Amino acid sequence: MLIVGLGRFGVSLATQLVSQGREVLAVERDHALVQKYADSLTHVVEADASDIEALQQLGAQDFSTAVVGVGTSIESSVLVAVNLVDLGVEHVWAKAINKAHGKILTRIGCHHVVFPEHDAGVRVAHLVANQMMDFIKFDDNFAIARMLPPRDVIGRTIDQCRPRSRHKVNIVGIKPPGQPFHYAEPETSIGPEDVIIVSGHVRDLERFADHSDRKR
Known part of the structure; x- marks a missing residue:
């Protein structure tokens, strides 16, 4: 190259x-x-x-x-x-x-x-303003974010908290403390210290991330 x-x-x-x-x-x-x-x-x-x-x-x-x-x-x-x-x-x-x-x-x-400066500014704005640990935006306002789980999904399985129907986002991956990331299955339970990978449209991700008063 x-x-x-x-x-x-x-x-x-x-x-x-x-x-x-x-x-x-x-x-x-x-x-x-x-x-x-x-x-x-x-x-x-x-x-x-x-x-x-x-x-x-x-x-x-x-x-x-x-x-x-x-x-x-x-x-x-x-x-x-x-x-x-x-x-x-x-x-x-x-x-x-x-x-x-x-x-x-x-x-x-x-x-x-x-536009690296602009793209970096957009990314950091989401990290500062929301409960996100990382944020990548794609075309048509679709994005993937890494975050701590909001309170209302902690202690529940993916099937129980129904993020897609309730929040219009998908939890696609999860990382328990001290373990590697793995795909989220319907029976996967979400712990308070887990890190989750969530996909969806930007506004839906922002609302999902702000659905909690937790601080990093």
């Missing part, structure tokens, strides 16, 4: 991919950053990715997926993204810092545009 830009987003992404055993070619024009991450990433090259000839020499056109992690300069981000699209990279992902930036990236042909 090709990653352009070794800012916080690019480094975090590259490091995670390497930990998963993926081959990563990181392109960065800042000499200090290239030296800093040369030993921890698979391949780090000092080059200006806004120059399409530089990308061609690196073989960018041979990658099926590339990520534009440049975020400090919208102009540089757009130039890099255009180059990757023009080189025929099948999947171009790009980081956007605001909606206008994202709209430009989409219009020039980026296949996937992400």
Whole structure:
């Protein structure tokens, strides 16, 4: 995978991919950053990715997926993204810092545009405002959350508390203290210290999480 830009987003992404055993070619024009991450990433090259000839020499056109992690300069981000699209990279992902930036990236042909700061803000807002321990939102306002169980389900089985009919959410997983997560079955009983994985629409999850005055 090709990653352009070794800012916080690019480094975090590259490091995670390497930990998963993926081959990563990181392109960065800042000499200090290239030296800093040369030993921890698979391949780090000092080059200006806004120059399409530089990308061609690196073989960018041979990658099926590339990520534009440049975020400090919208102009540089757009130039890099255009180059990757023009080189025929099948999947171009790009980081956007605001909606206008994202709209430009989409219009020039980026296949996937992400808003890491915005997405992180949404996630943290749910963690702060609700009784949630983790929160992941998908399309159409559907989400999965990790939380402590509300009081009215503690000591009852999934079949008894009927979360789907009463709260419009599904309890899909449960983790008792000191044990691994396992799938929730109708006969699964929920303890006060268990951690549960719940899926549903965002508003329903929020109401379910707030159905208790428990504090973490």
